[in-house]
Amino acid sequence: MSVLSLRVVWVQGRLPLLAESLEDSVLHDFMIIYWFKNDLRLADNTALHVAVADCDTVLPVYVIDKELLRSPHTGAAQTAFRLQSLEALRQNIEAAGGRLIVRTGELWEELRKLAQESGAKAIYWNREYDPASREREARIEKEARALGLETKSFKDDVIHEAGEVLKNDGTPYVVFTPYSKAWKLLPVDAALPVTKFKSPVPASIRSESIPTLAGLGFTLEAKIPEGGEKAGRDVLKKFTAVALLDYRRQRDFPALEGTSRLSPHLRLGTVSIRTVFAGVEKARQAHPKAGGIETFINELIWREFYRHVLSHFPHAINGSFRREYDALKWENNEKLFKAWCEGRTGFPIVDAAMRQLNTTGWMHNRLRMIVAMFLTKDLLVSWQWGERYFMEKLVDADPASNNGGWQWSASTGTDAAPYFRIFNPNSQAAKFDPEGDFIKRFVPEADTPSYPPPIVNHADQRIKTLALYGTLKSS
Template sequence: MERKALVWFRRDLRHFDHAALYHALRDNDAVYAVFVFDRDILDALPSRTDRRVGFIHAAVLELDAALRARGGGLIVIDGRAEAELPALAARLGVDAVYANHDYEPQAIARDAAVAEALAAQGRAWRSFKDQVIFERDEILTQAGTPYGVFTPYRCAWLAALTPDHVASFPVAEHLARLRPPPVATPVPSLDALGFSACNLADLELPTGMSGGETLFADFRDRIDAYRQLRDFPARKGVSYLSAHLRFGTVSIRQLASYAWCHGGQGAETWLAELIWREFYQMVLWHRPEVVAHCYRPALDALQWDDWPEGFAAWCAGRTGYPIVDAAMRQLNQTGYMHNRLRMIAASFLTKDLGIDWRRGERYFAQQLNDYDLAANNGGWQWAASTGCDAQPWFRIFNPVTQSQKFDAEGRFIRRYVPELAAVPARFIHAPWTLPPVEQAALGLRIGADYPAPIVDHAAARARTLARFRVVAPAGADAP
């Protein structure tokens, strides 16, 4: 009797080195593939022009074409995954549904509901590790507890790594078992899904598996310089693969394997960044309450400022601090923000403006093309000094010195804050210090054409220190 299976693609939009697809093809005679534009996710998005939906749509089109070229194809559904997957499995008469693990709380609950519904039909739910090298309880302290500090986690991660952990799944050997959709229907358009197209080409973000490979090939030529260049937003120093990692159009095993085998300071530093990603995934899985609460519970007592005007200025890139404003405008215009700038912008919101990290985390969640709950939450709690392995609360980024260090000539600032394009480099990091006569000569009025600083950094720093001293855990006193 022919064994049939259904593979549910989610944040793994590729047909190569894919754990669930490999196991389904190996263990069954006929394999169907499905992708669901999940209304539980789409309907909660605040914008009908969300760039991520465009990115996913393009990736789904490419995946469908790749599967069709190999005798299969995607069944694409617009609906609620929790209801649609069991119904589709019943219509196809499959023995099991295969998928890759997801570690976010809502996804875990969704998958449990799907598995329960399938079980009621007498069908199996089978899921596999795919988006990380190590997951859940695979890297623990010697005491058998989750790590709360990154450096020892990284050391344990590297010590545990073997070639088997980064070996690719040989999907191609079994692709003859793919089956096309029973009814040939095209992938629905963005309009049909209720979304407007955005021009991803203008964002310099190539999509799909081919886009991921293009970016990775380009980065391989630059990886040796990664450590030296990664903190400078005006330089081409990072991989730009974060959105592709988020949606699985690249394989984490292939990326980690390359970095591990290539060696050298650049590759080792980049591999550490991939390990940070898994560290935060591990934290979220063990401590799902961090979505809404501080990792360190005592810090939930922090009294943040309620300052709508300050938050609006930060969101719009109108704080009067050029590096912060350039970062926020880049985010709003492109959906991307350089990692160094994420730290600066988050520190400014929480430490200069005194605004709750959760508000900034939610804004990034709406805007980032590469939004990942674990990494976004972990990064924000690091910057706010409320998380595991956090920036010590008494160390506060100075936006001017950060700007001087990482965008010395103001190249990045000038790109995204054109009001300051003609300002000399010695003034561009703190344009309010530009003498009025020179402002007039440039046709620039600070406070009119470009805002004056909405806070004084030194005074804001003092307020933050006072805020944290009230609730800082014992032993964490400032020197």
């Protein structure tokens, strides 16, 4: 190991994390392309940090990937949040002595052209874990190496990635509680400092301007939260100062500001998972007895659990984790599905939740569970229809957490609710929105004659659902 490579270790004190890049980590006199994806920040950005340590000139690039734009999973709300976050990133990079290069096109083609124009010899990025992202990364790696470019990828999006949290016999956990216990035995890395660029990007390398949402062909009706690194930091600060302390008691009540609202920031990486942990730790030191902290950490571990599941069991992205459930005969009634999407089911809590999604791009976790169970077990519509609608509408749309949440609700997943556990939407409303405050906010007409009657009878549908799943169990 060279003296220069030790520089990276001792500055950051993150031996295990950076070890993968150390053996050949030397200060290069060529340029490195830094490929931004869902890590739109300068603070605690692992691969960017190493890229800047490894060479004098880093070319930070964001490719508006035409293939991703065409995907039905790319929705207006998340794209709007992404564009805002990109603009903030562009400004932050400039203030830090660099320049963001934006290109639109086919991903590899754009990276290839940039390498050719600049003479860059390497591409660095942070790893992602859903099958589509892994395929994309594998393709870039293959193409780049074929051209003689070096590639390096890093763990950054999670505290512990798949392969690090395993059972004693080396196999992956499929149940959350033992996974989380093993997860908690491993150390949590500290956050890295904000990246500063050592030398500017040569003026000859052109960048497009960041496109507008309309320019990308999207229209957005929802009023979404503010993107960008500063907004992410502010959300974290506000949450750890107040709501975190009472998170355990308040997080299930959608009328309250009881949860962090960090999900879009964690999804697009405008705040890092290690920075969130550092914020939580600081709050713990100030309020050692606060009951909400362990509960909140468990939610962050759910996020990693679902990444772990997709890493080890990629088939779950296209079908049931428990393959036998692929044989379920959903009714898939399009009229009922449309009423669900539009918040016109005649069940006030379901309608309020769907309208929250449609008008804000976000939905409270308790409500996500209620509407997902309602779609699958009251309307007998496939969880995959709901999964797709959420991907299209959510500002925090995340392949792993969304797939995990839907398969949990439909009882087809790893650690899912048993199939006979069926929420009654009205009892859920009575328990978690007792005064109807949340419902009134989104369905003001709920108590008036203009509000439609329920589109199904919950008791009848429950019997049907039990029969549907039951047949499968006994077959």
